[in-house]
Amino acid sequence: MNPAEIVKKIRERFPKEVLWFVCFRDECSIVVTKEKIKEILRYLKNTPGLEFDYLVDLTAVDYLGFREPRFDVVYHLMSIKHRHRIRVKAQVPEHGCCIDSVTDLWATANWFERECFDMFGIHFKGHPDLRRILMPEDWKGFPLRKDYPVKSDLGDKEWETYKELKESAKAWKENAE
Amino acid sequence: MQNKGITIKELTVNMGPQHPATHGVLRLVLELEGEIIKKCIPHIGYLHRGIEKLSEDLTYVQSLPLTDRVDYLSSMVNNEGFCVAIEKLMGIEVPERAKFIRTMMAEMARICSHLVWIATHALDIGAMTVFLYAMRDREELLEMFEMVTGARLTVSYPRVGGVRCDVNNRFLDKLYNFIEKFPKKVEEYETLIDRNRVWLKRTKGVGVITAQEAINWGLTGPTLRGSGVYYDVRKFFPYDAYDKVDFEVPVGKNGDVYDRYRCRMLEFRQSARIIKQCIEKLPEGPILADNALRIRMPESPLKIDKKDIIFEIYIEDKQIQEFIQKFTEVYASVEAPRGELGFYIICDDSSKPYRMRVRAPSFVHAGVLPKLCEGSLVADVIANIGSIDIVLGECDR
Numbered sequence: 366m367n368p369a370e371i372v373k374k375i376r377e378r379f380p381k382e383v384l385w386f387v388c389f390r391d392e393c394s395i396v397v398t399k400e401k402i403k404e405i406l407r408y409l410k411n412t413p414g415l416e417f418d419y420l421v422d423l424t425a426v427d428y429l430g431f432r433e434p435r436f437d438v439v440y441h442l443m444s445i446k447h448r449h450r451i452r453v454k455a456q457v458p459e460h461g462c463c464i465d466s467v468t469d470l471w472a473t474a475n476w477f478e479r480e481c482f483d484m485f486g487i488h489f490k491g492h493p494d495l496r497r498i499l500m501p502e503d504w505k506g507f508p509l510r511k512d513y514p515v516k517s518d519l520g521d522k523e524w525e526t527y528k529e530l531k532e533s534a535k536a537w538k539e540n541a542e
Numbered sequence: 543m544q545n546k547g548i549t550i551k552e553l554t555v556n557m558g559p560q561h562p563a564t565h566g567v568l569r570l571v572l573e574l575e576g577e578i579i580k581k582c583i584p585h586i587g588y589l590h591r592g593i594e595k596l597s598e599d600l601t602y603v604q605s606l607p608l609t610d611r612v613d614y615l616s617s618m619v620n621n622e623g624f625c626v627a628i629e630k631l632m633g634i635e636v637p638e639r640a641k642f643i644r645t646m647m648a649e650m651a652r653i654c655s656h657l658v659w660i661a662t663h664a665l666d667i668g669a670m671t672v673f674l675y676a677m678r679d680r681e682e683l684l685e686m687f688e689m690v691t692g693a694r695l696t697v698s699y700p701r702v703g704g705v706r707c708d709v710n711n712r713f714l715d716k717l718y719n720f721i722e723k724f725p726k727k728v729e730e731y732e733t734l735i736d737r738n739r740v741w742l743k744r745t746k747g748v749g750v751i752t753a754q755e756a757i758n759w760g761l762t763g764p765t766l767r768g769s770g771v772y773y774d775v776r777k778f779f780p781y782d783a784y785d786k787v788d789f790e791v792p793v794g795k796n797g798d799v800y801d802r803y804r805c806r807m808l809e810f811r812q813s814a815r816i817i818k819q820c821i822e823k824l825p826e827g828p829i830l831a832d833n834a835l836r837i838r839m840p841e842s843p844l845k846i847d848k849k850d851i852i853f854e855i856y857i858e859d860k861q862i863q864e865f866i867q868k869f870t871e872v873y874a875s876v877e878a879p880r881g882e883l884g885f886y887i888i889c890d891d892s893s894k895p896y897r898m899r900v901r902a903p904s905f906v907h908a909g910v911l912p913k914l915c916e917g918s919l920v921a922d923v924i925a926n927i928g929s930i931d932i933v934l935g936e937c938d939r
Contacts, residue, residue: 376856385855387866390630392873418757422873422884422901432865441873441886441901445757445773452873473760476909484594499587499938508595515599 366414368393371451374415379405384456394452399438402455403465409442409451410470417442417451420467423477425457425485429511434458436487440467463488484509501526550576557923559588565662565927566934568908574920582915582923584908589938597898602628602702602844605898610696612883612900613936615658618651618687619878621700626781627874627885628702632833632844636782639827640704645783646820647690647699648876649813650717653724654683655879656806656813663803663928664735667744672734679727682720689713704830718821721814728810745800749914749926752797759910762903763881764805765930769797775877787819799929806931844889846870869896880904880931904937 372386372395382405384396397405409417421441429435436457443450457464466489467474478489479498486507489495497504503525506513558569567588573581593612597605609624610617622644629636636644657680664672684694690709691697699706735741751759756769766773774791776784792808794801833845853866868890875884881903888897907930914926 384857385853385862385866388852389850389870390633390872392871394871420760421875421882422886422899424886424899424901426888426897428865428869431868432861439886441884445771448778450873452871471760472755472758472913473906473909476905480905497587499590501587508592513595515595 366447366449368449368451371415371449374412375405375409378408392450392452394439394454396437396454396456399455399457399464402438402453403467403470406440406442406453406467406470409453414447416444416446419443419445420471420473420477421450423467423474423481425481425487425509427485427509427511436462436485438464438481438487457487462486463490465490466492468492483507486510552580555920559585562666565932566937568927568932568934568937570911570915570923572915572920572923577919577921579915579918579920579923582912584911586905586908586934587938589934591939593939594898594900597895599894601893602895605895606702607696607698609900610698611935612902612939613655613878613880613904613933614695615933616651616655616879617696618647618699619876620883621698622648622782623874623876623878623883623885625700625702626876627872627887628844630874631870631872631887631889632702632846633850634703634831634833636704636831637828638783638825639708640829640831641783642786642820642824643705643709643829644700645787646717646817646824647687647697647705648782649816649820650683650687652813652879653810654680654687656810657683659806659879659928659931660731660803663931664731664741666924666928668740669735669738672731675727675731675734679724686713686717686720689716701830703833704828708829714821714824717817721817721821724814725811728807732807742800744921744925745803745929746798747796748799748918748922749929750796750798751910751914755913756797759913760906761881761910761930762906763877763879763931764809765802765881765903765907767792768794768802768805768929770795775875775882779875781874781876783820784816786823787816789816799925802929844893846889875901878903880933880936881907883936900939902936902939904932904934905939907932908937 368388372393376383382397382401386395409415421443424439426437434456437454438457440453455464466478478492481487482495483497483500484507553574555572555574557572559567569585571583572579593608597608606624609620612620657676661673661676687697688694690713691699751769753769753771756766756771770793772793777791789812792805794805848867855862869888871888873884873886875882883903884901886899887895890896915923
């Protein structure tokens with residue numbers, strides 16, 4: 366099925382939720398509100414003719430200063446049977462930064478959502494085990510947000526565990542002397 | 543629990559991050575009851591270098607060497623994936639010769655990567671000789687990489703719009719000789735392990751995942767095909783010269799460690815077949831497109847034809863149209879040795895990517911470990927880690 370038909374089908378089923386769609390280089394992305402995201406994705410997964418059985422990727426994008434609501438959670442879906450792809454984007458605001466988890470639709474969403482939480486601080490409601498995954502558990506801040514600096518002098522904001530490590534190394538050295 | 547007068551207690555074992563069989567810095571916390579695994583919790587992130595964040599501060603050309611470091615065992619395919627994504631974004635048509643060279647190089651990288659896999663996987667299970675044989679043959683390939691690119695591992699050879707330098711006949715002859723002999727060498731590895739009783743006992747029926755589960759868990763590459771699902775990016779969404787060469791995609795049946803092993807062994811032969819065709823069909827012509835990105839890229843934004851963006855807005859908001867035209871996005875994926883490697887790039891009006899997302903197959907595959915390991919024996923963990931073929935550099939990015 367070509368992307369335009371898929372968009373049409375979703376719009377018929379969820380007329381209020383679809384905000385806009387963009388097609389670029391034969392790739393289609395649909396932007397929706399976050400409230401019914403799980404129902405939309407379940408519809409995409411289970412409807413005959415669409416059958417997006419494969420969650421390729423789940424990530425987020427931060428549009429700080431360019432748009433309100435600030436975040437987009439991006440789902441890349443693919444159907445192995447029909448060989449088509451689509452991109453669904455759900456808008457998530459900075460306040461009340463949460464969205465429904467889709468772990469019970471696709472098991473692979475588990476780690477993707479954990480990574481998304483780790484990097485952007487977006488909470489996934491109903492996720493079985495929402496912890497940091499790549500960063501240390503006591504890390505402060507969300508690295509992939511646009512207001513998180515690439516380079517900076519951290520000063521007092523140094524990672525706690527590293528501070529402790531430095532202090533213990535110093536103490537050890539003094540003892541040795 | 544009572545068992546013939548012996549008390550068995552649950553035991554928590556920490557495997558890794560410094561463990562030779564975890565293929566990098568992967569840490570598994572295993573809750574054991576006797577030798578049975580009750581729970582397996584993977585911990586990753588020890589090799590996290592923030593490649594996605596770093597690329598937001600570098601120009602497109604500067605980001606290319608970063609992608610080498612994503613999966614350091616097959617850097618050629620990573621570069622290729624990145625280039626394919628940017629080319630799609632800019633609408634660059636790559637010259638035929640460059641396409642064939644890239645395909646050839648990518649398959650060389652696939653063989654290289656699979657050789658490391660068979661070497662370490664067999665070593666973990668206890669077959670030392672395979673390791674020595676595979677490393678010997680990998681050395682030849684690495685030397686050939688060095689001949690063309692000047693580097694053995696982190697090649698940075700493909701460019702946005704083509705490749706960096708042309709290949710010469712001396713290289714092609716050497717590669718052709720190697721490829722002619724290569725299927726014989728694969729047979730050699732197989733004679734060592736394929737009918738080995740220890741190997742069969744350790745791999746058959748271990749770490750089984752059904753086709754439906756495999757799709758649900760998002761597996762790709764040989765790990766998915768071992769379960770009998772026919773999905774290969776090279777066939778589904780062809781890029782470079784894959785639609786011009788003839789090859790088959792091997793598919794397994796049972797979804798156990800053995801079938802995944804068989805799939806990769808058959809892929810060796812298919813890769814050799816592709817390389818052979820690429821050398822035979824290699825056309826003459828330029829190796830870089832006219833509108834390709836230059837190395838000394840000025841601080842200028844990418845040239846994207848905004849007319850290609852088709853959109854429809856269903857809400858009343860005047861700023862949305864500007865927003866849509868400012869942020870152009872593209873997702874392109876390639877078939878890396880480990881599975882589908884995707885690059886999702888959002889481009890704004892600057893010379894740097896607004897967001898570069900790397901969809902890493904190893905990340906997904908590491909996530910399926912609890913599913914494979916729980917309920918099995920401790921020794922099977924090693925076989926499972928080997929069979930899903932993860933590289934932690936790619937997993938953590």
